[in-house]
Amino acid sequence: MAKNLEKTYDPKQFEKRIYKGWEEKGCFKAYRDPDKTPYTIVMPPPNITGQLHMGHALDHTIQDVLIRWKRMSGFSTLWLPGSDHASIATEVKVVNKLKDEGIDKDDIGREEFLKHAWAWKDEYGGRITQQCRELGDSCDWDRERFTMDEQCSKAVKTFFINLYKKGLIYKGNRLINWCPDCGSVLSDIEVEHEDEQGSYWYFRYPGADGGEGIEIATSRPETIFGDEAVAVHPSDERYKDIVGKKVIIPLLNKEIPVIADEYPDPEKGSGAVKITPAHDMNDFEVGLRHDLPTPSCINPDGTMNELAGKYAGMDRYECRKAFVKDLEEAGYLVKVEQLTIPTGRCYRCGTAVEPMLSDQWFVKMKPLADPAIDIVKDGTIQFVPERFSKTYMHWMENIRDWCISRQLWWGHRIPAYYCEECGEMVVDFDQPESCPKCGGTHFHQDEDVLDTWFSSALWTFSTLGWPDMTEDLKYFHPTDVLVTGYDIIFFWVARMIFTAIDAMDEEAFKYVYVHGLVRDAQGRKMSKSLGNGIDPLDVIDQYGADALRFMLITGISPGNDMRFQYERVEAARNFANKLWNASRFVIMNLQDENGEMLPLADLEGAALKDEDKWMIARVNEATKNVTRDMDRFELGMGGQKVHDVIWNEYCDWYIELVKSRLYGEDEEDKKVARAVLVSVLKDLLRLLHPYMPFITEEIWQFLPGTEGTFLIAEPWPVYDEGKTYEEESAVIEKAMEVIKAIRNIRAEAEASPGRKLTAVIQAEGAAAETIEAGQTYVKNLANITDIKITASDDDVPAEVMSAVITEAEVHVPLDELVDFEAELERLTKEKKKLEGEVKRAKGMLSNEKFVSKAPAEKVQEEKDKLANYEDMLAKVIDRLAIVESKLK
C-alpha cells in the first residue's frame, strides 16, 4: 500500500498532531549554546482576562515567522511567552463574578478577595496560552512567565525600591485623573480624550458690594461648590474695575475674589472663568499661582460631598441638573449655549474621568526619559518602520510624571510601610522590624497596588531572572526584536526602553517592529460593542492555521492597518491546497505501484537537464530574495515570493516539464528527475515553513530522507552564486515563450488542446540554437508532433497562423478550418501594439538629453529593444499581407 498524503487537504487532520509532536520533542526549547548567536523575542504578555483575538493572531504570526526563520538560520532562539495580570481588567471581572454570587468585595476584605482572584487566574489564565498553540506559536513554554509570579514580583519590588532610592519615585498630593467607576486613579495615557456634545451655562455671580458682579460660563456647574475665584485676563478692559473685588457664588452665598490671570481667553465664553482648583487641571495651576484653597466637592465614587449642601449624596450629573434648575429659578442663569466640549474618559470602562486632588505615587520621568531618547536617536534601538520613532520621540520629549499607584487589590502592592506610632514611611523589600524614627514596631503597608504597566515595563529582563544576574539574563538579553501594535508604543514599548536602561544599562531590544490593527472587511476596528470581531479560532477551524497565518502576513506592510477578508483566507487556503496536491504528485512518483520507494539519483554530479537547472536556479534566486526581505522585516513580500515560486514556477512549469521524463523509459534520467523534484520541494518547504509551519512539516514527514528529523529544525536554504544557470534557464524560458505562443494560436483558432499539430519556427543564430535545445519541451507541453526550425521563408507553408516572439516567429499550419478573420484581428492588434513600442523607443532615442545623460547601458538597452521591435513588426506586417490575401 502506497504511503502518501491524504487525497484532500484537510488541516484539521494534522495541525494539532504536528504541534504536539514539536512540543513533545522539545523543538521550541531555547538553549544557551555558546557556539551560537542568541536571538530573543519576548511575547507581549496577553491579559489573563483575554481571549485570543485577531490582533494577537497577527502579532504572534509575525513573531513566529521571525523566530522560526532565525531558528532555521542557526541562531539559538528564544521566544519567551507569558501573560499579564491586568490589574484593573481582572479586578473588574472578579468583582463582577463575586457580585453574581452575591458577594461584595468590601465585605470579604483584601485577603479573601485575592484568593478569589488567584482562583480566577488559575481557571482562566491558561486559556489564552492554550489558544496560542493552535496558531502554531513556537515559543518555549517551559519558560512561560506571569507578571505576578514570584520572580517577576521580586523584580517589580526591586525596581521600585531602586527608583525610590534614586529619588525617582515619590509620593505627592496632586491633581490626578480619577475614574469613579473603577474607583482608582489613572495615568495620563489611560485617559481617552473625545469631543462631545455639551452645554455652556452662563451664570451671574453678583458682586459682594451689591454691584452687578460678573458673568461666567461653565460646562460643569456641579463643580461650582468648589469655586475659589473668578479669573479674567489682565488685559480685558471689560473687567478692569472688578478685579480685586469679591463676588458671591449664587445660592451658596460664598464670597470669592475676582483675580487677574493669563489663563482666561477673552474671546471665549464671557471671558471670565470660575476657578475650581480641585476639579480642573488648569484651575489647579491658577490656584497655585494665586495661593487658593483646594476644596473638593465630589466624592471618589462620583457623588457630591457635604460641600454641596442639599445636593450632597447625589450623583455628579444628577446634581448638575438639579443645581442648574435651582439657579435658573433663582434668576442667575443668563443663557445656555450648545457646543462640543472635550471630555476625558477611562480607557477601560468609558466613565467620564474626574480630576481630583489626591495622594499618589509618581515616577519622575525626565531623568529616565533623557537616556531613552538618546538610545533611539543614536540608532541603538530602531523602529520599523522608521516613522514611529518620531511618535516615540515626541512623547518622550514632552513626557510628564507617571502616576503608578492604583486603588485596587489585584496587583503588586506598593512596598511602603507606615509606622503606626509616628507615621514614618519606610520603603523596603519587607516590612521593617522597627521604625527608624521612633522605634515603633507596628506597621501597615500602603494599600495601593502598582499600575499593571509598571510590571510589564520590566518584561524583557524580569522574565530572564533580573534582579539576579542569571545565565539566561546574560545570554539572552538584550532581546532582538519586539513585535507590537502601534497602539501600545506609549503604554509599553517606551517604558520598557527606559526601565532596561536603568536596570540593565543596555537596550531592551534592537528593533521594534510595529504593525497595524486588523480591521473588519469594512475597515472598522474590531470591537466587542460592535460585535464585528472575528474569532481566529473559528477561522482556524474552517481554513486551518496556515491559511490564517499566510493571509495575515502577506496582507500587511509594516505599520499599516489591514482588513480582514474571508476571500483572502480562502486564497491562502487554496495555495496550501495547491502545494498539498503538488506534493502528493511528487510522493506518488517516488514509489512503484506496491508502495516501494524507487531509487533517487545522487545530485552531486548527476546529469541534470535544462529544466532541472532552471528550477534549481529559480529556487536559488527565491532564497536570495526571500532572505533579504526577511532581513528587512518585509515579511509579507517574502511570503509572496515563496508563494510565487511554488505556484508559478514549480507547479505550473517544472512539474509539467518533468512529467514526460517520469513516464519515460530512461531509468537513469528518471532517478535524476525524481531526485530534483524532491530536493527542490524540500527547499521550497524550508522557505515556506516560517509562514505555513503545519502543512510544510506534514509534507516533510512524507519525503524520503527525513526520517527522524523535523522541518522546524532544518537549516534555512543558502543562496549559491554558482547556481544561476543562465544558459540553461534561457533555453527553458525560450521554450516557455514558444509554448505560450502555440497555446495562444490554438486558443485563437479554437483548436482543442488535444489536437496534434506541427510547428515551423523561423529563427536565426543564437535564438535558433536556443529554440532547438528546447524543442522537446515544446513538443510535450504544446502537443506538437513535429517542429521545423528554419531561417527561410520558403519553409513556411502558405496557410498558417503565426505569432511573433522575441527573435523568432512561430507558425502553425492548419489543415482544418481556420478562422482567418480572427487571425486578422489578432495580427492587427499585435501590429498596433508593436507600433506603439517602436514609437516609444524611437521617442526616447531621439531625445538628445536621454542619449547624452542616461547611462550608456540604458541607451544600448533601448537600441536593442528598438531593433527587436522593428524586426517583429516587419514580420507581423508580412503575415498580415498573407492573411489578407487569404480572405479575398
Add this chain to the structure above:
RNA sequence: GGGCGCAUAGCUCAGCUGGGAGAGCACCUGCCUUACAAGCAGGGGGUCAUAGGUUCGAGUCCUAUAGCGUCCACCA
C-alpha cells in the same frame, strides 16, 4: 492647534534605494488534459487624488492644495 499616515484595476491591497504599471478576489472566454475545478489556459479593465517643481526619465523625490484616517494637546 500640532504630528503622522492613506489615496494605484470594480473590491482589498503590493510596488524596498526613480529606468517600460502588479497580485488576490470579482468579471468575460474556453477547458472535469491521468497532482490539483480549492484547478488549468487565455482575456478585458488603471490620465497611479489635483497643481506645480527637480530630472534625460517620477506611482516612486520636493512644494502646495482640498479629501479621508489616526495619534497627541490642560481651551472654562
